[in-house]
Amino acid sequence: MIKKLLNKNKEYANLSMVNNFQNNSLDEKFWMNCPECKKNIFKKDVEENLYICPKCDYHLKLPARQRIDLLIDTGTFTEFDKNLYSKNILNFPEYENKLNLYKDKTNENDAVITGTGKINGLNATICVMNTDFMMGSMGAVVGEKITRAATYSIENKIPFIIISSSGGARMQEGIISLMQMAKTAQELRRLSEYKIPYISILTDPTTGGVTASFAMLGDIIIAEPKALIGFAGPRVIEQTIKQTLPDGFQRAEFLLEKGFVDIIVNRKDMKNMLFRIIKMHGYQEA
């Protein structure tokens, strides 16, 4: 991990040098504009602050592996199905190239990481979607991994957690990707039959087929502040219903007010919140 971070820093440094040589914009490699408050922030400060803007508390995207480090006790995570990868079943043009490109870029085989670990000593199964891999889109592998992880929760009688962040179903897998909505939903129904809690955490952005299936099926639905959560984009909705949408539409706070979300939790408090919810359901440290 540290090695990877160092390499990343090296990459920044190298890129900055090239950039500096070309257009003197060294600053851009170390500084960024917060998309919310628009203030100039030092990238390193943002990274060290769990990708939360230090000026306005805006929650930027947290890389999936870091999300696991944040929520799961050190050294307790066992990953499932790391080697499952998608195939170009429909012969969609350029899909294989795209998959290979993202595999190289992210060092992951698809858009979700699943596994089991402990949250302050309590067992849980956890699935973390990865927007760095094809916008966290859901194809056959994402659906299969989430379904298998839910099965593990049922067999081992431990709580189930999904942290969603996704652009929706993966269009390159057509109907196969849409089928994942039903497939994941039926296994979540089984979780509920066995009375095992499913906690869904919505992060920025949770959209499309993911919102329309497992993300909204949580027994408890938590969102990060200001996360974009929706099915279709606002422009499509406005064109369809021919009405102007209210301010803050599709943000976590709006959905909380309308009852779609149970609670909004700051990223820094998320682990403790999960611990409290699991404990409340009678689970004990094993």
Ligand SMILES: [Zn+2]
């Ligand atoms: Zn900010």
